Amino acid sequence: MMRRAGNSRAQVTSTETFPAPSSGWVQSGNIVTAGMDQAEVLDNFIPTAQGARMRGGASEHADIGAAAVRMMHYSSGGVDDFFAGTETAIFDVDRISGGGSNAFGDVEGLTSGDWTFGQIATAGGQFMVCANGSDYVHYWDGSNFNPITDEAIFDLGFDAQTGAFTVGSTLTGGTSGATAEILGVTKTSTTAGTLRLGAITGTFQDNETITDAATGSATEDGVSAAGSTVAITGVDTSTLSQVWNFKERFFFVEKDTANVWYLPTESIGGAALEFPLGSVFGRGGSVLFGATWSLDSGSGMDDVCLFVSDQGEVAVYEGSNPSSVSTWSLVGVYEIGRPLNKHGHFRAGGDLAVLTEDGIIPISEALKKDRAALQTVAISYPIEDAWKSAIANRTISYPISVSLWQSQTLLLIGTPAKVDGLNVSFAANARTGAWARFTGWDVRSTIVVADQLYFADNTGKIFKADNGGLDDGASYTCKYVGKFSPSDQVRAANAVGITYRAVSEIPVTLDAMSDYNVTELDAPSPIANSSFSTWGTGVWGTFVWGDTGTPATFTTWQSAYAVGYSLAPAVEFTSNETTKPDVEILMMRVRSERGYAL
Numbered sequence: 383m384m385r386r387a388g389n390s391r392a393q394v395t396s397t398e399t400f401p402a403p404s405s406g407w408v409q410s411g412n413i414v415t416a417g418m419d420q421a422e423v424l425d426n427f428i429p430t431a432q433g434a435r436m437r438g439g440a441s442e443h444a445d446i447g448a449a450a451v452r453m454m455h456y457s458s459g460g461v462d463d464f465f466a467g468t469e470t471a472i473f474d475v476d477r478i479s480g481g482g483s484n485a486f487g488d489v490e491g492l493t494s495g496d497w498t499f500g501q502i503a504t505a506g507g508q509f510m511v512c513a514n515g516s517d518y519v520h521y522w523d524g525s526n527f528n529p530i531t532d533e534a535i536f537d538l539g540f541d542a543q544t545g546a547f548t549v550g551s552t553l554t555g556g557t558s559g560a561t562a563e564i565l566g567v568t569k570t571s572t573t574a575g576t577l578r579l580g581a582i583t584g585t586f587q588d589n590e591t592i593t594d595a596a597t598g599s600a601t602e603d604g605v606s607a608a609g610s611t612v613a614i615t616g617v618d619t620s621t622l623s624q625v626w627n628f629k630e631r632f633f634f635v636e637k638d639t640a641n642v643w644y645l646p647t648e649s650i651g652g653a654a655l656e657f658p659l660g661s662v663f664g665r666g667g668s669v670l671f672g673a674t675w676s677l678d679s680g681s682g683m684d685d686v687c688l689f690v691s692d693q694g695e696v697a698v699y700e701g702s703n704p705s706s707v708s709t710w711s712l713v714g715v716y717e718i719g720r721p722l723n724k725h726g727h728f729r730a731g732g733d734l735a736v737l738t739e740d741g742i743i744p745i746s747e748a749l750k751k752d753r754a755a756l757q758t759v760a761i762s763y764p765i766e767d768a769w770k771s772a773i774a775n776r777t778i779s780y781p782i783s784v785s786l787w788q789s790q791t792l793l794l795i796g797t798p799a800k801v802d803g804l805n806v807s808f809a810a811n812a813r814t815g816a817w818a819r820f821t822g823w824d825v826r827s828t829i830v831v832a833d834q835l836y837f838a839d840n841t842g843k844i845f846k847a848d849n850g851g852l853d854d855g856a857s858y859t860c861k862y863v864g865k866f867s868p869s870d871q872v873r874a875a876n877a878v879g880i881t882y883r884a885v886s887e888i889p890v891t892l893d894a895m896s897d898y899n900v901t902e903l904d905a906p907s908p909i910a911n912s913s914f915s916t917w918g919t920g921v922w923g924t925f926v927w928g929d930t931g932t933p934a935t936f937t938t939w940q941s942a943y944a945v946g947y948s949l950a951p952a953v954e955f956t957s958n959e960t961t962k963p964d965v966e967i968l969m970m971r972v973r974s975e976r977g978y979a980l
Contacts, residue, residue: 890953
């Protein structure tokens with residue numbers, strides 16, 4: 383927009399300050415009256431209490447060769463084990479990240495990777511139990527995976543494998559004629575491992591050829607031996623789709639039913655008892671997941687057990703033993719939006735938040751408000767429009783995933799959304815509730831292991847999140863556009879300034895935008911790699927003695943041009959470092975002249 387020739391109105395130069403976007407990316411509320419500490423665009427920044435910092439990169443941790451549907455974590459005695467489940471196998475991620483082969487899964491012959499998991503301590507040790515609703519429930523004892531069926535397991539080693547074994551098929555000894563049902567397959571190399579078998583008829587012989595009714599073929603290695611004695615009776619464990627631990631007892635959801643099953647306390651096996659919920663859920667449907675939640679009963683916090691249906695009903699029970707009327711009772715049934723999937727929930731302090739079609743709903747609010755009122759108290763309310771768009775575009779192949787990185791107060795949600803051809807994830811500061819977008823990360827599943835957040839993409843790569851200054855070896859750009867500041871007069875911006883905190887002054891692109899139109903910026907030169915005086919890493923003559931990389935405050939101005947009734951500042955940084963960038967926006971300014979007429 384050009385100034386009219388002969389305009390005699392007095393022009394007044396002024397500078398307007400825009401505080402750092404500590405309230406984050408906001409896509410709800412009135413755009414004209416939005417707070418100045420909000421952002422119209424906040425890509426690849428993480429809101430902080432004082433401003434917004436550039437996120438770190440995504441560095442490859444392992445490549446398992448196929449998409450990880452879900453990941454699992456076991457911790458005991460200071461040891462953390464990290465696993466990823468594909469549609470056909472479970473991989474030990476640490477084995478692969480340490481240089482091991484991804485050509486074989488540690489557990490093979492599976493039909494789903496949609497695992498949930500829980501951990502419990504029993505008299506026999508620490509165990510992780512996992513269920514997916516398609517394969518037998520499995521447990522990890524710190525050394526091995528074993529299937530759990532309704533019978534004891536026999537182990538049979540094999541090597542020289544030439545064909546994949548099929549779980550559920552009958553194994554036959556070529557010489558002995560012995561037979562047994564294959565209940566599980568674990569591998570130690572591409573051609574060797576252990577078959578987990580049911581009851582054996584006959585006696586398998588060492589070095590004989592063993593085959594199944596499908597494609598399986600190998601040479602027996604040794605003789606059969608007694609394996610796991612853990613069994614669950616009363617229910618087919620392959621129908622159990624979700625598992626969680628409540629008051630030292632495992633509960634399971636029976637897939638596509640309103641039934642829940644539970645085991646004796648401090649046990650990973652035994653007689654499973656049914657707890658039907660069909661009469662409790664008035665809207666019908668199936669139980670989707672269960673979880674533990676801390677309820678303030680008035681005399682202090684107390685853990686209660688939640689059962690959540692796929693129709694958005696939440697049944698809350700208190701007590702410890704569903705078999706006893708005196709120690710188990712229904713607190714109430716409450717309504718929320720339809721949950722997105724059985725993984726779509728996370729604990730934040732004592733509360734539980736559920737990802738629904740209406741937004742991210744804290745259970746504590748669901749007990750106080752009806753469904754319509756819940757949307758305004760949803761954790762995701764600031765990004766309501768973006769949330770609804772992402773939910774509308776979700777698919778079975780690209781579900782919504784979520785993890786809360788407690789120590790970094792970072793909530794990461796993988797979505798199928800895209801911007802400018804780049805994958806988009808939603809991120810939030812879990813302490814302040816301020817949101818941002820992460821672009822360039824294909825987040826299919828997430829997990830926190832040993833206080834590090836990881837995500838898996840669709841190609842089989844597993845990345846450390848917010849780590850280093852590159853996205854899988856490539857540079858990435860961070861962009862912030864402030865909320866537009868309205869005026870009753872036309873203004874012409876001529877300069878934009880930024881104050882930021884960093885280790886050293888860095889390249890930056892500044893500009894101004896007008897009248898709620900967000901345009902592209904020219905990406906600045908990448909931030910150069912920084913070398914600080916870490917003992918043994920400096921090159922003589924290239925660093926300043928005593929430079930420890932302590933952040934300082936810098937202010938930069940650049941010329942800009944935008945004309946309109948509303949103005950907003952914009953900035954871009956580009957990271958191309960091997961180390962994580964330490965850059966935080968503190969303030970921006972727009973200098974403009976008033977007195978223009980359109």
